[in-house]
Amino acid sequence: MLKLQFMKKISLILAAIILLLSVGQANAFIDGISGTSFQFAAREGRLSTPDGGNLLFWGFADTTPGGRASVQYPGPTLIINQGDTVTITLANELKEPVSMMFPGMTTLSSMVPALKQGRLSSLVPECEPGGTQTYSFRADKAGTFYYQSGSNQAIQLRMGLFGAIVVRPVLHKKLAIHNTVPFGLYSSTNGVRHPQVRLDYNNPTGIGGVAYNPSNSSDMSTVYDREFLYMVSEMDPKFQRWMEFEQDKINKPFDFSAWKANYWFINGRNAPDTMGMPLTSKNGVVSGSLQLPSQPYNCMPLFHPGERVLIRIINMGQDFHPLHTHGNHMRVVAEDGNLLQSSGGTGADLSWEAFTVTMAPGKTFDATFTWSGKGLGWDIYEDTATFRPYEYIADHIKTFTPFTSPAASGLTPKLPPQGLPVIMPGIQETMAGPNGSGSPFLGSKEALTPGEGGFNPFNGFFFMWHSHAERELTNNDIFPGGLLTMAGIVPWPATGDNLTVLDEYMP
Amino acid sequence: MTTNKLLTYWLALALIAVALPAAAFLQFPYDIPGIVDWNNDGTATGTVPDFIGLPGTPAAVSMHLAAGDGYSKMADGTGLYIFGFNKGSAFPASTFMKNTEFRAEMPAPTISYYEGQEFYLTLTNVGMKLRPDLFDPHSVHFHGFPQAAPVFDGEPMASFGIRMGFDLTYYYNLVEPGTYLYHCHVEATEHMEMGMLGNLFIMPRQDLYTRKTLVPVSGFTQFAYNDCDNLPPYNPGKTDFETTLVTLSGSMCGSTGYHVQKEIQFSDFDAIFHQKSLAADVLPFADMESSHYMLNGRGYPDTVGASVLNDAASIGKVNYYSQPIDSKVTANQGQRILLRLSNLSIQNFTTLEFNGPAFKVIGKCAKLLRGPDGKDLSYSANSVFMGPGETYDLILDTSGWAPGTYYFYSRNLNQLNNDQMERGGAMTEITII
Numbered sequence: 001m002l003k004l005q006f007m008k009k010i011s012l013i014l015a016a017i018i019l020l021l022s023v024g025q026a027n028a029f030i031d032g033i034s035g036t037s038f039q040f041a042a043r044e045g046r047l048s049t050p051d052g053g054n055l056l057f058w059g060f061a062d063t064t065p066g067g068r069a070s071v072q073y074p075g076p077t078l079i080i081n082q083g084d085t086v087t088i089t090l091a092n093e094l095k096e097p098v099s100m101m102f103p104g105m106t107t108l109s110s111m112v113p114a115l116k117q118g119r120l121s122s123l124v125p126e127c128e129p130g131g132t133q134t135y136s137f138r139a140d141k142a143g144t145f146y147y148q149s150g151s152n153q154a155i156q157l158r159m160g161l162f163g164a165i166v167v168r169p170v171l172h173k174k175l176a177i178h179n180t181v182p183f184g185l186y187s188s189t190n191g192v193r194h195p196q197v198r199l200d201y202n203n204p205t206g207i208g209g210v211a212y213n214p215s216n217s218s219d220m221s222t223v224y225d226r227e228f229l230y231m232v233s234e235m236d237p238k239f240q241r242w243m244e245f246e247q248d249k250i251n252k253p254f255d256f257s258a259w260k261a262n263y264w265f266i267n268g269r270n271a272p273d274t275m276g277m278p279l280t281s282k283n284g285v286v287s288g289s290l291q292l293p294s295q296p297y298n299c300m301p302l303f304h305p306g307e308r309v310l311i312r313i314i315n316m317g318q319d320f321h322p323l324h325t326h327g328n329h330m331r332v333v334a335e336d337g338n339l340l341q342s343s344g345g346t347g348a349d350l351s352w353e354a355f356t357v358t359m360a361p362g363k364t365f366d367a368t369f370t371w372s373g374k375g376l377g378w379d380i381y382e383d384t385a386t387f388r389p390y391e392y393i394a395d396h397i398k399t400f401t402p403f404t405s406p407a408a409s410g411l412t413p414k415l416p417p418q419g420l421p422v423i424m425p426g427i428q429e430t431m432a433g434p435n436g437s438g439s440p441f442l443g444s445k446e447a448l449t450p451g452e453g454g455f456n457p458f459n460g461f462f463f464m465w466h467s468h469a470e471r472e473l474t475n476n477d478i479f480p481g482g483l484l485t486m487a488g489i490v491p492w493p494a495t496g497d498n499l500t501v502l503d504e505y506m507p
Numbered sequence: 508m509t510t511n512k513l514l515t516y517w518l519a520l521a522l523i524a525v526a527l528p529a530a531a532f533l534q535f536p537y538d539i540p541g542i543v544d545w546n547n548d549g550t551a552t553g554t555v556p557d558f559i560g561l562p563g564t565p566a567a568v569s570m571h572l573a574a575g576d577g578y579s580k581m582a583d584g585t586g587l588y589i590f591g592f593n594k595g596s597a598f599p600a601s602t603f604m605k606n607t608e609f610r611a612e613m614p615a616p617t618i619s620y621y622e623g624q625e626f627y628l629t630l631t632n633v634g635m636k637l638r639p640d641l642f643d644p645h646s647v648h649f650h651g652f653p654q655a656a657p658v659f660d661g662e663p664m665a666s667f668g669i670r671m672g673f674d675l676t677y678y679y680n681l682v683e684p685g686t687y688l689y690h691c692h693v694e695a696t697e698h699m700e701m702g703m704l705g706n707l708f709i710m711p712r713q714d715l716y717t718r719k720t721l722v723p724v725s726g727f728t729q730f731a732y733n734d735c736d737n738l739p740p741y742n743p744g745k746t747d748f749e750t751t752l753v754t755l756s757g758s759m760c761g762s763t764g765y766h767v768q769k770e771i772q773f774s775d776f777d778a779i780f781h782q783k784s785l786a787a788d789v790l791p792f793a794d795m796e797s798s799h800y801m802l803n804g805r806g807y808p809d810t811v812g813a814s815v816l817n818d819a820a821s822i823g824k825v826n827y828y829s830q831p832i833d834s835k836v837t838a839n840q841g842q843r844i845l846l847r848l849s850n851l852s853i854q855n856f857t858t859l860e861f862n863g864p865a866f867k868v869i870g871k872c873a874k875l876l877r878g879p880d881g882k883d884l885s886y887s888a889n890s891v892f893m894g895p896g897e898t899y900d901l902i903l904d905t906s907g908w909a910p911g912t913y914y915f916y917s918r919n920l921n922q923l924n925n926d927q928m929e930r931g932g933a934m935t936e937i938t939i940i
Contacts, residue, residue: 221879262793320856322894326662328653329872331879342882349880354872355651355687358856358894374654377625377680420658421678422627429673431644431693433664440658449667461657462665468896470696470853477793479696486664 029207030166030229030312031278031297032077036086039063040100042127042149042161043093045071045294049263050270051475055235056244058094058159059294072294073268074231074316075163078147080139082170082213087136092127098161099126101150103362104337105137105165114151123150142169142212143337144312144364146231154256158239162316164231167337169213211310211366212339214347221348222333224310224368228301232359232467232483233268234261234317237476261319264472264483267297271466271473274299274485275455301465301487305442306390309369315359321472321483322356327463329353330367337364356468371463371489373442379419380461382441389492435462435486443491461489558624559715559747566745567625570618571596573603574645574669574691575633577611579702579776579829580815581799582806583928587776588637588785589613589829590691590701592647595631604672609636613804613830614772614851615705618689622712622733623741626679634671640787644668646675648692649707650896651873653683661692668693684711684732685873686847686898688772696853697790700780702804704851706770706832709873712748713738713755720751727764731845731900732875735760759883763869765845765902767838773850773857773893773917773933775800778926797855800922800932804830807916807925807934811835834935840910844903844937850893857933860890860918863908870900890918905939913937 060075114122127133149161211222279288279296333348340350434455438446466484475481555565591611646661657665669675691703736757775797815830916934925931
C-alpha cells in the first residue's frame with residue numbers, strides 16, 4: 001500500500017514533467033542567483049512533505065528586484081565568481097534577531113559578535129526584527145561553501161536559515177586547451193577516439209566548467225561536464241511543531257535530548273519530490289513544480305555515458321549522513337572548498353575514491369563521477385551495428401550461450417537475449433520499479449510488469465544515490481522517501497532521436 | 508502474545524497459506540568448481556575451463572542463494588525473527604525449496620572470489636514462512652561494485668526484485684578487487700533491518716600471479732589489493748597472464764600482503780522492530796532505536812563462540828545454524844592479518860578500536876589508499892570510524908606483539924551491550940599465539 005501511495009505521488013510528478021515539457025524546462029544543473037549585490041529577507045514559510053504533511057520553516061528570500069521574492073528552503077544558492085565582493089542587505093521579518101555568516105569567505109563587514117544583556121546572541125552583528133543589516137564578503141577561494149545564520153544556531157539552523165554558495169574559479173572556462181584533451185575516455189569508435197560532443201566546459205555558453213583553478217593546462221582533476229548540488233538537511237517534526245504551536249520556553253520547553261530526525265532533505269525536498277521538476281522563475285515567468293512554492297530546487301542528476309559529473313555535497317544538518325552512489329565510485333577532490341592537493345600545482349593528488357562518503361555536519365565535499373559501463377563483461381547496447389560514444393570497445397557485440405536451457409525449468413523465462421550472459425526472468429516473475437525500461441540494455445525498452453515503469457523516457461540506466469543509513473529513506477515513518485534521488489545515465493542521442501525533447505531535460 | 512506463541516500461530520497460518528513451486532531454475536547450478544549442469548538433472552554435462560590455467564580455479568563460478576525468513580538468537584538469549592539469505596548450492600533444484608525455506612542466516616553467506624572470474628549468482632525467493640501476509644520480492648545489491656548496470660544492481664526502482672517462488676540469475680564480471688558488501692535492496696529500510704546483509708570481497712589478481720610464478724612478494728602470496736606497479740594483466744582469453752616474466756616492484760609493492768584474513772561486518776538490530784515485524788504490526792521506522800549491536804550477526808561473547816544453533820527445532824527445523832560466521836581471528840606472532848571491515852547498520856556509525864599496537868589502514872571503499880599519481884595515502888591508526896555502507900581494510904602486523912588475546916571492539920559505549928546484557932555487543936578477540 002505504501003508503495004502504491006509512492007507510485008501515485010510519482011505519477012503526479014510525471015504528469016507535471018509531461019505538462020511542463022512544453023514550457024522548456026532546464027533540469028540537470030545547479031539553479032541559483034548570480035551577481036554581487038543582493039537583498040535578502042528572513043521570514044517564515046511552510047514546506048510540503050511527500051507524505052502529505054507540511055512543516056514550518058524559517059528561510060531566506062531573494063528580494064532583490066527581479067528575484068523570486070518568496071521564502072525558500074534552503075535559501076537561494078549564490079553562484080559567484082572568485083574575487084568578487086558580494087554585498088547582501090538582509091531584512092528581518094522574523095520575531096527574533098537573525099544574521100548571516102559565510103564560513104570560508106573573507107568577511108568584509110563587521111565580525112564583532114552581538115551580545116544581549118551580557119550574553120552571546122550572535123556570532124556576527126545581527127539584524128533586529130523589522131530592521132535591516134548589511135553583510136559583505138570577498139570570495140577569495142573557489143569551491144563549494146554555504147551561508148547560514150550566526151544567531152541562535154541551535155534553533156535557527158534547525159529551522160532552515162542556510163543556503164549554498166558556489167564560487168567559480170578565476171580560470172573557469174579560461175583554459176582553452178581543455179577543449180581539445182579528451183578525458184574519461186574508456187573506449188573509442190573503430191579505434192578512433194570519438195569526437196567530443198558535450199564536453200564543453202570551455203564553451204562560454206556551455207554548462208561544463210572547472211571547480212577549482214587547474215594547476216596547469218593538463219590538470220583535469222576538477223574539470224566537469226555537468227554539476228549538481230547535493231545539499232542535505234533533516235528535521236524532527238516534533239520540533240517544527242513545537243516552534244509553530246508552542247514555542248513556550250518557560251512552561252513547555254522542547255526536550256532537545258529527544259530531538260530525532262524523521263524527515264531528510266536533498267536541496268530542501270524529500271524523495272520522491274527530489275526528482276520532480278525545479279521551480280524556476282526567469283524573466284518574470286514562473287514555471288516548474290508549482291506544488292512546491294517554497295522548495296524550488298530539485299536533485300535529479302542526468303548525464304550521458306562518459307561524461308564527468310561534479311557533485312557539490314553540503315551537509316547542513318546536525319547528523320552524519322553516508323552518501324552512497326550506485327553505479328560507480330565517486331572521486332572526492334575537495335573538502336570544505338579546499339582542493340585535496342599536497343602542495344600548490346599538483347592537482348587533486350590527495351583525492352580518494354569512495355562508494356560511500358560520510359557527510360559530516362557542516363562539511364562540504366566536491367566529488368566527480370563518471371559512468372561508462374567499462375568492464376561489465378557484456379555489451380550494454382542491444383543495437384550491435386554501430387559504436388556508441390564512450391562504449392567499452394572490448395565488450396562490443398559480445399554474445400553468450402546460456403549455461404542452462406530455459407526449457408528444462410518448466411517456468412517461463414524470457415528468451416535469452418544473445419547479448420546478455422543470463423536468461424532474464426519473465427515479467428510476471430519480477431516486480432519492476434518506476435525507473436526501469438524492461439530491457440537490460442541501455443537505450444532499449446521491453447515490456448514491464450503491468451502498471452510499472454514510465455519514469456525512464458530515454459530508456460536510460462538509473463542509479464539510486466542515497467543515504468546508506470537506510471532509516472533515512474523514510475518520510476516520517478513512511479517508506480520510501482527521504483534522502484534519496486535517482487541519477488540517470490541517458491544514452492547519447494542516436495540518429496533519428498528527437499533532440500528537442502532531450503535538450504529540454506538536459507541542457 | 509509472547510514471541511513463541513506468535514511463532515506457533517504464524518507457522519500454523521503459514522502451513523495453510525504458502526504453496527510454492529517446488530523447483531528452482533538454476534542457470535549455473537552447483538558451485539562445485541568447474542562443473543556445469545545444462546539441464547538441472549544433477550548430472551554434469553560440461554566443464555568450465557580453468558581460469559588462467561590454474562587447476563581448481565574455474566573461469567566462471569556460481570552460487571545459489573535462497574532469500575526468505577528465519578530466526579536468530581542474540582547473545583542475551585533473545586530470539587529475533589529475521590529475513591535473510593542462505594546458501595542452497597548443495598541442494599538439487601527439485602528439493603531446493605524444502606531445504607532452504609525458513610533458514611535465513613545473518614549475515615548472509617560470504618561471497619569471495621578472484622578478480623577476473625565471472626560470477627553467476629542465482630537468487631530464489633523462497634517466501635516468508637512466518638509472514639504469509641507478505642509478498643515481498645527480494646534482490647541482491649552488489650554494494651560498491653564499480654561500473655554497475657541496473658539489471659544486475661538489485662535496486663528495484665531502476666530494475667526489479669524477484670517474486671516469491673521464482674529465480675533470477677545475476678552476472679558479475681569481477682573486474683575490481685576489494686572489500687564490498689551485499690544486501691537485499693527491496694524495501695531496503697525494512698529488509699536490511701531484518702538482516703538481509705552479507706560480506707563480499709574480491710581477491711586481487713596479484714595473488715594468482717604469485718601462484719603462477721611461484722615468486723612471493725616480500726614473502727607474501729596473498730594481498731588485499733594489486734599493490735605492485737608493474738603487475739601484468741590477464742591475456743584476452745584469460746588463459747594466462749600476458750607475461751609471467753615480470754619481477755613485481757613498486758613503492759607500495761607487497762604493502763598489502765597478509766597471512767590471515769577475516770571479514771568483519773558491523774550491524775545492529777532493533778528488537779522491537781523485529782517483534783513488530785513478526786506480529787505483522789505497523790513497522791516503527793520513526794521510532795527505531797538499536798538494541799543489539801553485532802559483528803557478523805552476533806554480539807560478544809558469541810562473536811568468538813561456536814556457530815549459533817537456533818531454537819527452531821521446535822518448529823521442525825533441525826540443525827538450523829542461523830549465525831554461522833564468527834569474528835574470531837587467530838594468528839601466529841609475526842604474521843600479518845587483513846581485516847575486511849564493513850558497516851551495514853541502517854542507522855549507526857561506529858568507531859572500532861583495537862587495544863593493541865597501531866594497525867595500518869590500507870583500503871577504503873574497495874580501493875587501495877593510493878592517490879591518482881601513486882602517492883601512498885595509507886595511514887596508521889588505532890581505531891577506524893565507519894559509516895553505514897562503508898568498508899575499510901586494515902593490516903595488523905603482529906611482529907613483536909606479545910602473545911595473548913587482543914580485543915577489537917566498538918568504542919561507541921552504547922554498542923557494547925546485548926540489549927540489557929553488559930559486557931557484550933560489537934566486540935571480538937584477536938588471539939596471537
